[in-house]
Amino acid sequence: MGISSPGIGSNLNVNEIITKLMAVESAPLATMDKKAASYLTKVTSFGTLSGAVGTFQSSLAGLSSLSSFQSLSSNSSDVNVLTGAATSKAQAGTYRVNISQVAQAQTLASGGYKTSSAAIGLGGSNVINISMGTASGGTFGLAGNALGSGVLSGGITPGALSINNTAIATDASTRSAKLLADAINAKSATTGVSAKASATTTRADLFGGAGASSFGNVDTGGGGSYALTVGGITLATQAAGVAGGAGVTAASIDAALTGDTAVTRALADANLTFSGLAADGTLRFSNADGSNIAVVENVTGAVSGGINNSGSANNGSTVTAISSISLQSTDGSQINVGGSNPAAAGLTAGIGGAYSGATFSQDGTRSSGNIVIDNKNNTLQGIRDAINKSNFGVTASIVSDGSTGSSATPFHLVLTSSATGATSTMKITVSGSGGAAADPALEDLLSYDPAGVQKLSQKTAAQDTRANVNGIDVTSSSSSITGAIEGVTLSALKTGSASLTVAKDTSTVNTSVNGFVKAYNELNNQIKQLSGYDADTKSGGPLLGDSTIQNLQAQMRRQMSGAIQGLKGNLTNLSQIGISFQKDGSLTLDSAKLGKAVANNFSDIAGLFAAVGKSSDDQISFVSSAAKTQAGNYAIDITTLATQATQVADTAAPADTVIAADTVWTVKLNDVVPSVTTNTASVRLAAGNYTPAALATMLQSAINGATNFSNAGATVAVKVDDNGKLLITSNRYGSKSNISLTSDTGTAVADLFGAGAPVDGVDVAGTIGGYAAKGDGQTLTGQPGAPIDGLKLEVKGEALGSRGSIGFSQGYAYQLNTMASSFLGAKGLIASRTSGLNKSVQDISKQKEKFNTRLIDVEARYRKQYTALDKAMASLGTTQQYLTQQLAAIAKN
Known part of the structure; x- marks a missing residue:
């Protein structure tokens, strides 16, 4: 029977011997673990560094923008009347503003209907045409009849008349239209209604x-x-x-x-x-x-x-x-006439109002179009949905007035122009298809012309914002007023007066500069903790001596120590605004020096931080740059100017042009190869007789009314040129600008344009700094491989050849942001360094795995050897015992 446990036969402690031998053999594992731990510590430290650089880069995002350093403040004396927003183009000063009217959209409402789902009319095909424009001249209000017969002797008794729920002060002395008008006008501020007496x-x-x-x-x-x-x-x-x-x-x-x-x-x-x-x-x-x-x-x-x-x-x-009086609503809304005896004032109790003596002028810049109403949608709901789907600048809804009972008609169709301003007045016509008469029921519901029949009731008038800025009258189609004060946008909130003070926003500049210094110092402090050496504790940071963090720190200091190249202005380095390095590598800010720089060179501070392009030609503007764009001053030479696609008639338009009923054209606008369906629209032209100017307006509105064109921001301008010819121009510049008109039904394209063929647009062409640049519309962009790579300019004007120069500079924040990007991200230097460290940890892990495998073999060998020794010594012990016994026996005998 063999020995089952090491050392039993020889009395040797084999396990202890092998354990001590293996402890010596496995000593290299501790060194490997120590090295792996060191690498992992660096990985963690680089994670901390990456986070710090990321935080620093985030702080630079706002500092890289011009607006962070060129903003101006605008403070209103009454924020309930108006507010203002100033850009860098604004001039400091105080502006007196009086808002007399705030822009609003037009709202029209129909009479009441029992249900919103019942059919209206006979269901035949009818075309609703909606166009937008301006109602001018005339008045909006109510015309009264002659004053009652008893007025001459007894006047108009108190309480006989109220307007918009306000009683008009009349009495026995109110015996003429003039005196009645005076009484009504005395309450105009409350009622919003003025009166005019007719001539007697x-x-x-x-x-x-x-x-x-x-x-x-x-x-x-x-x-x-x-x-x-x-x-x-x-x-x-x-x-x-x-x-x-x-x-x-x-x-x-x-x-x-x-x-x-x-x-x-x-x-x-x-x-x-x-x-x-x-x-x-x-x-x-x-x-x-x-x-x-x-x-x-x-x-x-x-x-x-x-x-x-x-x-x-x-x-x-x-x-x-x-005589009689007429009432005029000051804001174009309906007038509510009441009182115990309004007939004495020649008026009828109720709510009403309409345009009288007005004219309507279509706005060619606004889309218009046609909506087909037939037996599939001839209900209030169907008409509402068809109008909303058409996207012609009008929103339709159905409103219930809450009336009940068998004879109640609570449902009203309400139309609201999508935009505010006087040019948002609607004109709605109804016509039958194929020259047939319109359905009377649809006409009675929808027909609306400020200069004619008004079946819909105007609830609010389309009106502009009217203001007076420092004594100059200005108008705006929206509640925002731009251009009245250069670089300032005014927002009119209600009528009234206020002053707007525009000043240099020094607080924002100070905050931005202090933010830059703070962000840099926080990163610098983090770098110091990770890579510095503490003489007191005689210990270094986990990244002490690491080339990556040393390179980061060196690049930052190098970029911030030099002057900005290509910068035009009085400021070119940080020291000029009070920023300087301290002995410990951090930045310090001299607030007094910064304040002086803000006072004397406010507009130049932005160039120290952001990417700035300044052109000597005011019709060439800097758009953007890329990471590879190099700072410098580059000459601009233009060989081709961008143009827009056009189509012009071959002869002058006649004094009267007839557009036949059911005239439909297929229009392609700014199409590509292969053709895209969204660049094609079927356009219906409103039938009628047109002067050249009216024809141009109608064509422009009809084409721009195509939903897919408006969704893509594609529009045309149509006018009568100096030779009396119709001219269509695409709003887009460049080789992607084109127009195509094809006749489908009705009046042919050739009837208006003859043999005139469309001409496509071309891109701008030229060089920047002598280097090739690619044109796209009016944009010229520097090509890869050149110092101007990614430099993008917008070229306007009409001059060819030399167009001056563009000075491009990259401010400190912009440069540091670019530098930070090179260290961050999946392909950044930090990620690369971390990847290398992780790979080293993986390599050590593999080495340990191989070494452990070898240790198993070594231990097995030791055990085999000591087992053999144990057996040999056990055998020798047995022999010794035998010989001892034999020798003892011999001696005995």
Whole structure:
């Protein structure tokens, strides 16, 4: 039987011997673990460094922007009236602003309907055309009738009239249209409604009719007397004892009204005018301010003749002419007329209002188009959805007024222009397809023309913002006003006055510069902790002596110590604004020096931090740069200017052009090869007779009304050129700009443009600094491999050849941001270094694995050897025992 445990046969402690031998053999593993731990510590440290550099880079993002250093503050004295936002182009100063009107969109509403899903009309195919424009001239309001008959004697009783729920102060003395208008205007600030009295005019047949005189010769032979007054002015008098024909006659009245006479002067002073002749019965008197005109015959005793009297006795007469008023909404909204007796004021109770005497001018810059309504969508809901889908600048909704009952009609179609401004007034026409008449029910629902039929009711008018800035009147189609103050955008919030103070935003500059210094110092401190040496503790950071962190620190200091190359201005280095290095490598800021730089060179500070491009040609502007763009001053030479695609008619447009019904063209705009469907639209032209200018406006609106064009920002401008020819121009510049018109139905393209063919646009071409640049529209971009790689400029103007130069510089924040990017990211230097360290850890792990495998073999060998020794010694022990026994036996015998 063999030995089962090492050392039993020999009494040797084999396991202890092998354990100690293996401890010696495995000593290199500790060295490997120590090295791996060191590498992992560096990996962790580089993670910390990466985070610090990332934080530093994040702080540089805002500092790399021009706006961080060139911003100006704008403070309003009343933020409820207006606010302002200033750019670097603004000039410091205080501006007085008065907002008299704030822009709003037009809102139209239909009459009520029982349901929103019931069919409207017969269901035939009808075309709704919606166009946007301006309503000008005329008024929006209500026209009244002549004041009630009892007004002349009793006036208008208190409470008889209210406007927009405000009672108008009338009483027994309110006996004329003028006095009523004055009473209404006294409440205009509250009601938003003004009144105008119509001119008062005496009856056309007062002195006669149908051309025949009815003013008889006045006869006072019977002892009476006669006097004729108009508005209190005496026209004629006749004493007693004058025979008919010898005194007041129609001819004598006309004579008194001819030329510069005492009578005509008195009438003029009383604001009275006249026309016609008493001799032929056409004499009429008028008062423009709406005051009543009383024509009075004062008679005493026996008198014959006079007004409507030929030889008969005249007992005197009084005929008073009274006029009417009209109401005008100051903001174009509906007027609510109420009160106990509005009829006395010539008005009808209720809510109403419409344009009167206005004209409509279509805005060619706004899209317009046609919507087909048939038996698939001839309900309020269907019309709403069709309008919203068309995207013609109008939003449709259905509103319920909450009325109930069997006869209630609560549902109203409400249309609101998508944009504010006076040019957002709608014109809506309804026509039948194929020249057929429009469905009357749809016309009654939707027809709206400020210059004509207005079936829809205007609830709010399209209006501009109106303001006065430092004494100059300005308007804007939105609540934002730009251009009135250079570099400042005003936001009008409500009517009122306020002042806007624009000043250099020194606080933002100070914050930005201090932020730069703080961000750098935080990174520098982190680098110090990771790679520095502490003499007191005689210990170094985990990255002490590492080339990567040393390279990072050296690059940062080198970039910040040199002057900015290519920078145009009075500031080129950090020391000029008070930033300098301290002995420990951190930055310090001299606030006094910074303040002086801000005061004297405010606009130059941005160049120290951001990437800046300044062109000597004000029609060439710096757009952007790339990481490879090198600082410098580069000459600009333009060989080709960018152009837009055009199509021009071959002959002048006639004075009148007829567009047939159902005219549809296929329009391609800025298409590519192969063609893209979104660049093609089917455009319907509104039928009608057009002047050249109106035709251009209609074409522009129709093409721009195509939803896919507007979604892509593609538009055209259509005008009549100096030769009277129609000209279409794409809004896009360059080789991607093109136009194609194809006739489908109705009036052909050739009927308007003849043989005129479209011309595609071309890209700008030229060089920057003598290096090739690629043109795309009006943009010229430097090509790879050159110092101008990625430098992008926008080229406008009309000059070819030398166009000056562009000075490009990269500020400290921009450079440091680029440098930080080279250290960060998957391919950055830190990631590369970390990857190498991780690989070293992996290599050590593999070495350990191989070494452990070898240790197993060594231990096995030791055990085998000691097992053999144990067996040998056990055998020798047995032999020794045998010999001892034998020798003992021999000795005994």
